[in-house]
Amino acid sequence: MTVAETxxxxxxxxxxxxxxxxxxxxxxxxxxxxxxxxxxxxxxxxRSYLTKGPLDMYARLGFGLYAVExxxxxxxxxxxxxxxxxxxxxxxxxxxxxxxxxGRGYAREAAEATLAQGQQAYGLRRILAIVSPxxxxxxRLLEGLGFACEGPVKLAGDGKxxxxxxxxx
Numbered sequence: 001m002t003v004a005e006t007x008x009x010x011x012x013x014x015x016x017x018x019x020x021x022x023x024x025x026x027x028x029x030x031x032x033x034x035x036x037x038x039x040x041x042x043x044x045x046x047r048s049y050l051t052k053g054p055l056d057m058y059a060r061l062g063f064g065l066y067a068v069e070x071x072x073x074x075x076x077x078x079x080x081x082x083x084x085x086x087x088x089x090x091x092x093x094x095x096x097x098x099x100x101x102x103g104r105g106y107a108r109e110a111a112e113a114t115l116a117q118g119q120q121a122y123g124l125r126r127i128l129a130i131v132s133p134x135x136x137x138x139x140r141l142l143e144g145l146g147f148a149c150e151g152p153v154k155l156a157g158d159g160k161x162x163x164x165x166x167x168x169x
Contacts, residue, residue, distance in 0.1 A: 006112070008072070019050065063122060080114050081114055092127065128165065128166055129166075142165045
């Protein structure tokens with residue numbers, strides 16, 4: 001199900017058929033470094049991640065992380081979407097892209113569509129983002145989208161240093 005489109009991209013709900021793509025993405029060294037090791041070691045692990053994460057969130061809240069595809073050929077290149085975490089007071093935006101598609105403006109394009117969808121479809125006026133303080137590319141993207149850093153935040157069950165960014169409309 002398509003949830004948003006841009007000039008070059010289509011954002012759609014993830015399905016269990018995306019297990020191979022999610023396996024590749026979640027095992028990218030930058031995913032592990034900046035997002036964390038989710039323990040996805042095979043396709044069954046990817047399906048479990050999808051079931052317990054995005055698919056569950058769609059059922060409960062109507063939104064979640066979406067597959068980002070190129071309109072030109074339908075290739076899945078990343079994920080971007082809205083997440084509601086127990087440890088944060090508001091919804092946050094998340095994104096990750098396969099290394100071969102980084103640096104082309106796709107993350108910005110997908111994030112802009114996601115912010116617009118959150119505001120228009122769900123009435124969200126305040127959207128958060130969490131980012132590793134050393135993830136310069138993601139920080140530049142968030143700041144370019146109008147997010148402002150509020151400082152460090154500690155997420156439940158996560159020992160990593162994380163910075164909290166806020167976008168208000």
